[in-house]
């Protein structure tokens with residue numbers, strides 16, 4: 001049966017979102033209709049809406065960090081059933097592409113999404129952000145985009161696992177492979193950066209340096225496990241990270257902002273042979289310029305982390321269990337909860353740096 005829904009839609013790059021009614025096609029054989037309970041507002045949604053990543057593909061149904069309840073399933077769905085509580089993900093490995101065939105499902109080049117479309121009142125298809133769309137009462141996804149969770153857990157914190165949390169924790173555990181007793185510096189302490197801090201803490205890093213220009217963000221970073229904080233607006237962060245590590249620099253550094261300046265700081269905050277991980281999405285335009293010999297002299301590596309190199313079906317349940325055990329703080333990431341109609345105010349608060357996450361609750 002066609003499902004009617006309501007959601008936040010970005011029609012024109014840079015314009016405010018509009019709350020509109022839309023419809024979901026009948027689910028295809030492996031499609032699932034999910035009633036959204038909660039959705040985090042991720043920085044990527046702001047980028048999509050603002051046209052930072054490009055001005056084509058509009059209109060977008062925004063949102064890609066959600067938790068909800070399965071309401072209807074396609075004829076061939078086996079992974080979930082009606083009534084299951086699910087976290088949604090935007091990398092649903094196909095099992096057949098050149099990466100999946102090598103067992104590198106985290107790089108799947110042909111991620112699965114719903115066969116059915118979501119359509120605005122005029123009948124035109126909406127482009128679901130990152131193939132999901134969660135700023136809405138209902139969404140249509142592929143069954144592999146769903147990972148079940150214990151329904152006794154609150155959906156607001158659980159929804160964040162689907163993007164920001166797995167991106168940060170995964171960057172520490174999988175992209176960098178942070179080791180016990182190691183030193184770490186995290187540049188940019190928003191929801192993703194604080195999740196890197198938590199991943200580093202869980203991996204057993206003993207020096208975790210949070211770097212940001214906002215004192216409030218640095219205070220929050222301590223709550224998630226930062227052992228030291230550096231205000232890059234007040235001191236040279238590279239010098240300060242070195243000072244805090246006996247002049248050596250850290251074993252692992254993370255860039256969670258997406259600018260060449262901050263990436264350079266992260267690169268040169270490393271000790272010899274250290275690993276630097278770029279997480280922040282720069283968008284088209286920014287260029288990195290540096291003296292190549294200086295980069296060579298430090299050795300080690302610079303790597304890019306997409307979605308924390310995660311495999312959602314493997315990793316989301318681990319993160320939900322850690323949350324349950326009190327090992328992973330998700331509640332602290334939920335700065336405020338809002339209604340769908342307040343989506344635009346969440347973007348404003350994000351731009352002002354007031355939130356780690358606004359979470360839309362339905």
Ligand SMILES: [Zn+2]
Pocket residue numbers: 093094095096097098099100101107108109110111
């Ligand atoms: Zn694949």
Ligand SMILES: [Zn+2]
Pocket residue numbers: 042043044045064065163164
């Ligand atoms: Zn995101």
